[in-house]
Amino acid sequence: MRILAAIGVLAILACAAAAAFFYGGFYNVAASEPHNGFIAWSLEHIRDASIAQHAGEAPGGKFDDPALVKKGAHEFVEEGCVDCHGGPGIEPEKFAKGMRPEPPDLDQSGDLSPAEVHWIVVHGIKMTGMPAFGGHTDAGEQRALVAFVKNIKSFPPAEFKAIKQRMAQSEGGEAGQAAGETGAH
Numbered sequence: 252m253r254i255l256a257a258i259g260v261l262a263i264l265a266c267a268a269a270a271a272f273f274y275g276g277f278y279n280v281a282a283s284e285p286h287n288g289f290i291a292w293s294l295e296h297i298r299d300a301s302i303a304q305h306a307g308e309a310p311g312g313k314f315d316d317p318a319l320v321k322k323g324a325h326e327f328v329e330e331g332c333v334d335c336h337g338g339p340g341i342e343p344e345k346f347a348k349g350m351r352p353e354p355p356d357l358d359q360s361g362d363l364s365p366a367e368v369h370w371i372v373v374h375g376i377k378m379t380g381m382p383a384f385g386g387h388t389d390a391g392e393q394r395a396l397v398a399f400v401k402n403i404k405s406f407p408p409a410e411f412k413a414i415k416q417r418m419a420q421s422e423g424g425e426a427g428q429a430a431g432e433t434g435a436h
């Protein structure tokens with residue numbers, strides 16, 4: 252009986268401690284501070300297990316076709332992946348350094364299978380800032396993004412920089428045109 256009572260008291264204390272932790276504002280959510288070791292470890296393991304569990308089968312076909320990889324490089328710039336992750340020869344935008352977790356350099360992501368990369372791109376990763384792209388990209392664009400991520404290490408930096416520059420120019424052209432149109436009214 253005493254033992255049961257002691258277990259009861261301990262359970263109540265544990266709940267009170269958990270409530271104090273959850274509602275007391277003790278955990279610092281500031282992105283300017285790194286996660287505490289235990290929380291970082293837990294989040295990382297929950298994420299890896301979740302991705303491995305959900306990834307399922309990759310869409311079929313090969314991912315090393317140069318034309319597909321090149322299409323993926325365009326998508327990578329157009330979708331803004333390069334702003335957070337950087338790319339061959341290109342640094343991420345400054346704001347990415349202030350994110351927690353900081354968006355990783357994708358040429359270090361070699362151990363993710365194509366199925367895992369595909370799942371991450373389509374669904375995103377909650378509470379990390381990694382967006383879900385499934386809602387506004389089609390299957391072909393998603394395949395191309397997977398191909399580019401899997402081959403990012405060997406993609407020539409000069410070619411990637413040229414793609415980014417061309418796309419920035421054509422965006423500038425559209426913006427300029429829009430400004431011109433407004434000016435005419």
Ligand code: HEC
Pocket residue numbers: 298327330331332333334335336350351352353354355357359360363368371372376379380381382384396400
């Ligand atoms: C707003 C910033 C942002 C954008 C835009 C973004 N990502 Fe991410 N991405 C992240 C962050 C942050 C993580 C790290 C998540 C984590 O630690 O679990 C991440 C993780 C990933 C990972 C897993 C890497 C690994 O080694 O675990 C892949 C793959 C990835 N992103 C691909 C992409 C692709 C492809 C695009 C564009 C279609 C993209 N990301 C756009 C922020 C971004």
